[in-house]
Amino acid sequence: DAGVIQSPRHEVTEMGQEVTLRCKPISGHNSLFWYRQTMMRGLELLIYFNNNVPIDDSGMPEDRFSAKMPNASFSTLKIQPSEPRDSAVYFCASSLQSIADTQYFGPGTRLTVL
Amino acid sequence: EDQVTQSPEALRLQEGESSSLNCSYTVSGLRGLFWYRQDPGKGPEFLFTLYSAGEEKEKERLKATLTKKESFLHITAPKPEDSATYLCAVQARSSASKIIFGSGTRLSIRP
Numbered sequence: 643d644a645g646v647i648q649s650p651r652h653e654v655t656e657m658g659q660e661v662t663l664r665c666k667p668i669s670g671h672n673s674l675f676w677y678r679q680t681m682m683r684g685l686e687l688l689i690y691f692n693n694n695v696p697i698d699d700s701g702m703p704e705d706r707f708s709a710k711m712p713n714a715s716f717s718t719l720k721i722q723p724s725e726p727r728d729s730a731v732y733f734c735a736s737s738l739q740s741i742a743d744t745q746y747f748g749p750g751t752r753l754t755v756l
Numbered sequence: 757e758d759q760v761t762q763s764p765e766a767l768r769l770q771e772g773e774s775s776s777l778n779c780s781y782t783v784s785g786l787r788g789l790f791w792y793r794q795d796p797g798k799g800p801e802f803l804f805t806l807y808s809a810g811e812e813k814e815k816e817r818l819k820a821t822l823t824k825k826e827s828f829l830h831i832t833a834p835k836p837e838d839s840a841t842y843l844c845a846v847q848a849r850s851s852a853s854k855i856i857f858g859s860g861t862r863l864s865i866r867p
Contacts, residue, residue, distance in 0.1 A: 646799075684857055684858070684859045684860065685800070685843065685845075685857040686857070687854060687855055687856075687857075690853055690854075697853050698853035698854060700854070701854075733799050733800075735799070741847060741852070741853060741854075741855055742787065742788055742847060742852075744802045744805065745790075745800075745802065746802070747799030747800050747801070748799055749797075749798060749799055750797075750798070750799050
């Protein structure tokens with residue numbers, strides 16, 4: 643299996659622009675997670691999907707952030723408009739059934755907002 | 757409020773020098789405690805899950821233990837390839853849809 647696939651691996655954008663991060667979970671996994679990692683705040687769970695349905699989005703920092711999972715093999719995290727403080731590494735992870743199961747992380751997308 | 761604290765922030769050891777990393781937690785009923793390893797520029801990689809006090813799990817040079825207030829990751833006779841950041845995370849019964857990560861311990865093993 644290819645593991646969790648994320649794209650792009652690096653994104654540099656200017657403040658105010660829309661940013662879309664993409665994730666393909668491991669085939670057969672029913673749960674998908676988006677995380678953000680920064681030096682100051684560490685690794686934070688943003689949103690958790692189960693069977694394509696958002697279960698908990700309380701970690702989404704602001705209305706500028708939105709996430710979708712239109713089918714079992716694809717999810718997006720969108721930031722509109724982006725701000726410099728959104729600069730971070732964004733990870734997608736998937737697990738077989740739930741948040742309690744082993745999570746497999748993707749390689750991450752390093753986002754820089756100028 | 758649920759909290760996870762890891763110590764030390766950084767640890768430098770000589771190859772073969774055993775030590776332990778600490779993860780202290782405050783949660784309203786522990787559902788599970790997880791250990792992950794993260795190499796620079798990569799996503800975290802799962803190591804262990806512990807569910808109840810007294811439980812222990814081992815993998816090669818690593819052993820994880822759990823009490824009611826903390827978990828230890830013991831590393832025995834480490835090698836340079838064990839150098840990484842080790843992350844601890846908890847899932848609480850009170851907020852079953854959340855997982856909280858500690859800030860990690862950056863481990864460096866000198867040959």
